[in-house]
Amino acid sequence: MGNITLGRYIPLDSPIHKMDPRAKIMAMLIMLVSIFLPAGWTGYGIIFAVTALTIILAKLSFSFIWKAMKPMLFMLVFLFVINALFLKTGTPLVTVGSFVLYSDAIFQTLYIAVRLLLMVMITTCLTATTKPLDMTLGIEDLLKPFTKIHVPAHEIAMLISIALRFIPDLIEETQRIMKAQESRGVDLQEGKLTERIAAILSLIVPLFVSAFQRAEDLANAMEARGYAPGEPRTRYKVLKLAGRDYILLGCTIAVQLCMIWLAFLR
Amino acid sequence: MSISFEHVSHVYSAGTPYEYKALDDVSVTIEEGKITAVIGQTGSGKSTLVQHLNALLLPSEGTICILDRTIKAGEKPKKLKSLRKDVGLVFQFPEYQLFEETVIKDVAFGPKNFGATEEEAMAKAREALTLVGLGQDTFEKSPLELSGGQKRRAAIAGILAMNPSVLVLDEPTAGLDPLGTIQMMELFHSLNKKYQKTILIVTHDMEQVFSHCDNVVVVENGKIRMHAPVSEFFRDSSLCREMNILPPALIRMKDLLVQYGFEVPQEVQDIDGLAKVIARQVKHHG
Ligand SMILES: Nc1ncnc2c1ncn2[C@@H]1O[C@H](COP(=O)(O)OP(=O)(O)OP(=O)(O)O)[C@@H](O)[C@H]1O
Ligand SMILES: [Mg+2]
Numbered sequence: 053m054g055n056i057t058l059g060r061y062i063p064l065d066s067p068i069h070k071m072d073p074r075a076k077i078m079a080m081l082i083m084l085v086s087i088f089l090p091a092g093w094t095g096y097g098i099i100f101a102v103t104a105l106t107i108i109l110a111k112l113s114f115s116f117i118w119k120a121m122k123p124m125l126f127m128l129v130f131l132f133v134i135n136a137l138f139l140k141t142g143t144p145l146v147t148v149g150s151f152v153l154y155s156d157a158i159f160q161t162l163y164i165a166v167r168l169l170l171m172v173m174i175t176t177c178l179t180a181t182t183k184p185l186d187m188t189l190g191i192e193d194l195l196k197p198f199t200k201i202h203v204p205a206h207e208i209a210m211l212i213s214i215a216l217r218f219i220p221d222l223i224e225e226t227q228r229i230m231k232a233q234e235s236r237g238v239d240l241q242e243g244k245l246t247e248r249i250a251a252i253l254s255l256i257v258p259l260f261v262s263a264f265q266r267a268e269d270l271a272n273a274m275e276a277r278g279y280a281p282g283e284p285r286t287r288y289k290v291l292k293l294a295g296r297d298y299i300l301l302g303c304t305i306a307v308q309l310c311m312i313w314l315a316f317l318r
Numbered sequence: 319m320s321i322s323f324e325h326v327s328h329v330y331s332a333g334t335p336y337e338y339k340a341l342d343d344v345s346v347t348i349e350e351g352k353i354t355a356v357i358g359q360t361g362s363g364k365s366t367l368v369q370h371l372n373a374l375l376l377p378s379e380g381t382i383c384i385l386d387r388t389i390k391a392g393e394k395p396k397k398l399k400s401l402r403k404d405v406g407l408v409f410q411f412p413e414y415q416l417f418e419e420t421v422i423k424d425v426a427f428g429p430k431n432f433g434a435t436e437e438e439a440m441a442k443a444r445e446a447l448t449l450v451g452l453g454q455d456t457f458e459k460s461p462l463e464l465s466g467g468q469k470r471r472a473a474i475a476g477i478l479a480m481n482p483s484v485l486v487l488d489e490p491t492a493g494l495d496p497l498g499t500i501q502m503m504e505l506f507h508s509l510n511k512k513y514q515k516t517i518l519i520v521t522h523d524m525e526q527v528f529s530h531c532d533n534v535v536v537v538e539n540g541k542i543r544m545h546a547p548v549s550e551f552f553r554d555s556s557l558c559r560e561m562n563i564l565p566p567a568l569i570r571m572k573d574l575l576v577q578y579g580f581e582v583p584q585e586v587q588d589i590d591g592l593a594k595v596i597a598r599q600v601k602h603h604g
Contacts, residue, residue, distance in 0.1 A: 062335055063335070064335075225414075228409070228414070229414065229415055231369065231374045231409070232409045232412060232414075232415035233415060234374060234402065235372060235374065235402060235406070235407045235409070235477070236402075236415075236427055236428040236431060236476060236477070236480070237399060237402055237403065237428055237431030237432045237480070238431060239399065239431075253417065254415075254417050254427070257417035258414050258415055258416065258417050261414070261417075261462065262414050
């Protein structure tokens, strides 16, 4: 549980860390869209190379990405089994009894695996290099134009920042309660079904109680300090785009155009 | 049968940028049948140390011998459940672990997990709740309806009901009212005297250490700074001052008396004795 790496901020000193969150969020969105353009394996190669370069520039290690991917492996195996059972197109490869494995089952799974890997890589580039607080500032600014059509930009940003703020706390809380119940003989790994259910209940009930307690405390603390949603607010940190942010956006747009061109060629 | 740490280190989040060595080459032997206080500043590693005793945390390096079991770094420990029955651990802020509909059911949860029947568990729960000073009227309440201090008591009862032979308490009296604190400490004291239970108490309260504990372990930056009998530790205030600990009131009083020209013999260890010494010397002068 303590080894969850997906979405975690890694405090390092790199040019990517210094970039403006708005530029990084936009770049991530553009890159994610480009994954879904039908640009074929060449396209994926280019996206992979660009993202890998960003990861190196951000001083992140590839083992970190691998750890973030790990939880998805199970899903991929499951997907492969489903594909192998039901996808009957392409050339037959292996025959075991009445079961035939077709090439498309492998290709389809591989296709999704690659897309998933790229998505994890790209989102990690953003989340690992951007402080949660900066991220919400960025989101709020990017949503600003939509306030005209009554999108509550500030409230959405505040919601996200509070949620992000509580994730590590809740993980810690879960571990604490797990330990406390294990001390009372709860076995979360083994046991009969009824025991398992009791074990999970002993974890979930206190977790909910404390989460609600925290939410209430936070709401009171915010109110006590005069927070009122919807009021105009000034900001301590003002975001400003710098040269490197334009370079980042330029590069991603170039990649995107490249993908569109590749998609047309096919 | 012993409790000992040999060259134990513990690293949190090993292999990530958040890596932190909370215990560093700790070797210590805890005397059985005694009450040992674990003291040290916030973040020094006390909670980390005591969570090794029932294998909630496993050592990154070194070996721990506890009762007749050995826990080695890098090995998967066996017989975990029986270890957890023998070593009861009450967490810092244990009130957040309550979850059953009624207080008594929650206290009975531990014994039931360790194989007691429903009736046995309920009987044990009733006994434990009475021990910690919760009356009949609270038994059928929801744990959420209890006050903070009552929750704390219920959580402690939850561990006592398992009847462990080693009792580990992580700041059990933090946040209790003064009377409740004294009652709780007296309960632990009597459990030790009556049933020879080995007790470890993590605490910041030097008065508790002074009046209820036999030995004291000082943790500093993940290392054992000192391990000594309480009588030796508080013989005079020099050791305490060296470690930035405020000595108990009685020791401070003795210091001041000596400073103002009284003669105070070393053996005097309680208020009564001290009062007699003062009275005798004052009368002498008058
Ligand atoms: N799960 C964890 N992950 C990473 N670091 C941790 C974890 N738990 C504790 N630490 C760190 O280990 C160190 C020792 O923590 P520990 O809880 O043992 O201190 P303590 O002596 O019990 O303090 P206190 O008196 O506040 O209870 C602290 O610096 C803490 O930040
Ligand atoms: Mg602690």
